[in-house]
Each structure stands twice: as structure tokens, then as C-alpha cells.
Amino acid sequence: MSALISLDRLSLLISTHPATFAAIALSILFLLRKLFDAHTRKSFEKLYGCEKAPDESDRFKYDILGISKAIEFASHLKDQTILSYTDSLFQRYGETYTSNILSQPFVLTCNAKNIKHLLSTGFKDFDISALRKHLFDPITPHGIFTVDGPDWKTNREGLRGRLSNLRQLIDFEFLEEQFQMYLKHVPPHGEKFDVQACNFALFTDLQTFFSLGESSNSLSSTQTVAQRQFVDDLSTIKDCIVRDGFRGPLHHFSSKKEFFRACERAKDYVIERTTQQVRKRRNAVMKIGTEDSFEGTESEEIAVSTDQALSILIANDTMGTTLSAIFFCLSHNGHVTEKLRASIIETIGMEPPTWTQLGSLVYVRWVICEGKSTALRTSL
Incomplete structure (x- = not known):
């Protein structure tokens, strides 16, 4: 009987004061969520011995x-x-x-160990696609940034296979051409210039060549209108992702029209070039008569390759930021610059390097690691 009376009162409250009922309901849900989060956190801390x-x-x-x-x-x-x-x-x-x-x-x-665990060794333990999905879904709906669990593991294996064989990926002649174009943007008499813009352009050219089979020619005077538009669209996409990532829930209050337009244009650009690469590869496999390494249709391979290429290009600024951090460190530590130059000349000399020589540049690795640690707070 008392339950029926309570239900009647609840129905009366809903019908006569809907706003009041909604406020009470939201408050209860908020408190329950806080209690659940606190319980989950306490259980996790107790299980793994974590400090608050x-x-x-x-x-x-x-x-x-x-x-x-x-x-x-x-x-x-x-x-x-x-x-x-x-x-x-x-x-x-x-x-x-x-x-x-x-x-x-x-x-x-x-913290470097925390970031390594989150992004690499323990990534599968985290369910954070909900935090990233609204940022990356318009550009890579099935990419590594928008999935968790088994799908993320599949994505990672695909990217690892694509990035693993450096000797097949890296073209020394192309790298030398890119470096010479880079030097043309460096003032000859020590004047100031935007080194980070040049670094980003360099790695965009390298990554588009690697991912799409052709450079975006950001450092070249021969850049086409389509290539320039693609580079501009990538910049718009990355700026919006970073901006909305920082804003958190506040991202709902910002306009995303230009972001969505840039995503559509960038995807069309990548799909066109990925389609050419996939068809070229599949035709080569058919001519040789070997077993195809990709188990799926042509359209499925194009979709996967497009997501992988865009994921690589979106993350491209990490390398540009690292190189800028290295230059920053070197500019403030002349003795390190001299030692770096001497170690390279001692190991390689003045001739083009071999793979064996590159692998033995220990001091270069140390400088790169120092640059990575310096760039950490700004890149993440």
C-alpha cells in the first residue's frame, strides 16, 4: 500500500513539477556515479598497491x-x-x-614510464576510445586512435608490419633530395627562421612519400594545388584534434564545419592514392602467382590502408616536434653539437652512409633520446 502511495506521489511530482523531478534525478545520478567511480578507484588502488x-x-x-x-x-x-x-x-x-x-x-x-605504459606496453588495459573517438572518428573511423581491445591490437599489428622493415621503406636517394630542399630554406648567414615549420614540412614530405607513394612536396617549389590543399587540410585536422582534446567537454561549444570539410577532402586525397597502390600491389601478386598476404577484398584492403596512412600522417608532428627539441638542445649546448658532428664524421666520414654505419651511431641515439624527453611535455 505504501509503495502505491509513493508511486502516486512520484507520478504527481513528475506531472506537476517536471523540472524539479529532472533536477533531483540528475543529482541522484551524479552522486551515484561519483560513488561508483570512488569505489572503482579504491578497488584498483587496493588491487595494485597504488597510491592516490x-x-x-x-x-x-x-x-x-x-x-x-x-x-x-x-x-x-x-x-x-x-x-x-x-x-x-x-x-x-x-x-x-x-x-x-x-x-x-x-x-x-x-611521467615517461606512465606514458610508455599507456601508449605501448599496457595500452590494451585501457578503454579510452570514448575519450578519443570524437576527435579521430571523422578522419580515421576504424583507425588505431578510435578503437580498443582486439580491434586496437589488430590495428597495431598492421601498423607494426607496415613500419617494421626500414630497409625496404627508406630510400637514401630520396632522403638526400629532401635534405637538400630543406637546406634551401635555411638562411645562409645565420639569420633567424622558423625551424619547426621546416621540420614539420620535411616530415610531412617523408611520410606522404612513405604512406602514399608520393611526396606532398611541402619543401619544393613544384608543389601542386592538390598537394598544398592536402597539407593545409592535415594542418587544420591536427589543430582541431589538439584544440578539442585540450578543451575536453568544452569541445561541444566550438564549430567543426571546417574540420569536417578538411577531413572529407583529406580522405578523398588519400583514398585516391591508396587505391592506386593497392591495385598495383595486387596486380604484382597475381603476375608472380604467390599467395596474397592480405586476406580480404580489394575494397577492404583500401579501407585498411587508408586508415593506416591517415593515422601515420596525423601522428606526424611527433617527429617534427622531436627534431625541433633536438635543435633547441643543440643550440643551447655547443659542446654537444661539436661532439655530435665529430662522432658522425668519425663513423661515416663525408660519404653517403650505409645501414651498418647508421646502426653504430651511438651518440646520435643519445642525442635523439634527450630530444624526445625534452619534447615530451609539449607533444603530449
């Missing part, structure tokens, strides 16, 4: 919904001070800390 990461409660003690944090974050985005802001928080809370933006829990880290 520092949080921002000292600055946002009563900001339960994360509204003040969102306003502060948006302010730095608007003022283009997000990198210095992020770095100051790492200095304050350590290499790993938690935050709350619009009731969404975030874990932020610049």
Missing part, C-alpha cells in the same frame, strides 16, 4: 562540478598560455595528478 595521485583540491576545494576549473582552463586556452599553465601544474603537483573538469575526472601525466 595528487589532485587540485587545494585550489578548488568546493568546486564539485569542476566549473571553476573549466573556466580557468578555457581562459588559458583563449590566451594561448596553456603550455606554461600545464607545466606550472606539473611543477606544483608532480609528474602525475588528477583533475576535475565539468564533473569529468582526468588523470594528467608527463
Whole structure:
């Protein structure tokens, strides 16, 4: 009887005060979610012996919904001070800390071991496609950035196979041509220039040649209108992905018309060239009479190759950023530059290198690793 009365009162509340009922229901759901998240986190900490990461409660003690944090974050985005802001928080809370933006829990880290575990050795343990899907779905709907679990593992194996044999991938003659074009953009008398723009252009040319069979010619005066449009579209896509990734839930309030148009044009450009490559490869397999390594139709192979190519090109800035970080380190450490030059001349001399010689450049590897660690906070 009491249950029927309660149901009647609930029905009356819904019909007479729908807004009040909605507010109460949302509040209950919010509290239940917070309790569930807290229980899940406690269980995880107990299972693996983890310590609770520092949080921002000292600055946002009563900001339960994360509204003040969102306003502060948006302010730095608007003022283009997000990198210095992020770095100051790492200095304050350590290499790993938690935050709350619009009731969404975030874990932020610049710790190399954590990032390696997240992106490589332990990636399969994380279900984070929901956080990335809205960023990458328009450009790589089935790529490695938008899937988890078995699909992610399949994607990774495909990319690993595509990237594994460097001797087949790298054309020394083409690399020399690209380097000579790069040098044309360097002022001859030590004037200042935008080295990062040149680095990004260099790696875009290298990666398009590797992924699509033709360079985008960003460093060349022979770049076509279609190639220039593709490079511009890639830049628009990456800028939007980074911007909306930083904004988190705030990305819903920004226009994405130009982003979607850029995605469509870029996909059409890649599909056209991937189709040519796939058909060329399949025809070669038929002529030789060997077993095809790809188990699927031509259209399926084109779709997979397109996703792989776009995934590689979208992540291209990581290499450009690393090279820029290396140049930054070298410009502030003249003795390292001299030692690097001497080690290369001692190992290779003034002639074109061989694969064996490249593999023995130990000091070069050390410099690259130092550049990677320097670039870490800005690239992620």
C-alpha cells in the first residue's frame, strides 16, 4: 500500500513539477556515479598497491562540478598560455595528478614510464576510445586512435608490419633530395627562421612519400594545388584534434564545419592514392602467382590502408616536434653539437652512409633520446 502511495506521489511530482523531478534525478545520478567511480578507484588502488595521485583540491576545494576549473582552463586556452599553465601544474603537483573538469575526472601525466605504459606496453588495459573517438572518428573511423581491445591490437599489428622493415621503406636517394630542399630554406648567414615549420614540412614530405607513394612536396617549389590543399587540410585536422582534446567537454561549444570539410577532402586525397597502390600491389601478386598476404577484398584492403596512412600522417608532428627539441638542445649546448658532428664524421666520414654505419651511431641515439624527453611535455 505504501509503495502505491509513493508511486502516486512520484507520478504527481513528475506531472506537476517536471523540472524539479529532472533536477533531483540528475543529482541522484551524479552522486551515484561519483560513488561508483570512488569505489572503482579504491578497488584498483587496493588491487595494485597504488597510491592516490595528487589532485587540485587545494585550489578548488568546493568546486564539485569542476566549473571553476573549466573556466580557468578555457581562459588559458583563449590566451594561448596553456603550455606554461600545464607545466606550472606539473611543477606544483608532480609528474602525475588528477583533475576535475565539468564533473569529468582526468588523470594528467608527463611521467615517461606512465606514458610508455599507456601508449605501448599496457595500452590494451585501457578503454579510452570514448575519450578519443570524437576527435579521430571523422578522419580515421576504424583507425588505431578510435578503437580498443582486439580491434586496437589488430590495428597495431598492421601498423607494426607496415613500419617494421626500414630497409625496404627508406630510400637514401630520396632522403638526400629532401635534405637538400630543406637546406634551401635555411638562411645562409645565420639569420633567424622558423625551424619547426621546416621540420614539420620535411616530415610531412617523408611520410606522404612513405604512406602514399608520393611526396606532398611541402619543401619544393613544384608543389601542386592538390598537394598544398592536402597539407593545409592535415594542418587544420591536427589543430582541431589538439584544440578539442585540450578543451575536453568544452569541445561541444566550438564549430567543426571546417574540420569536417578538411577531413572529407583529406580522405578523398588519400583514398585516391591508396587505391592506386593497392591495385598495383595486387596486380604484382597475381603476375608472380604467390599467395596474397592480405586476406580480404580489394575494397577492404583500401579501407585498411587508408586508415593506416591517415593515422601515420596525423601522428606526424611527433617527429617534427622531436627534431625541433633536438635543435633547441643543440643550440643551447655547443659542446654537444661539436661532439655530435665529430662522432658522425668519425663513423661515416663525408660519404653517403650505409645501414651498418647508421646502426653504430651511438651518440646520435643519445642525442635523439634527450630530444624526445625534452619534447615530451609539449607533444603530449
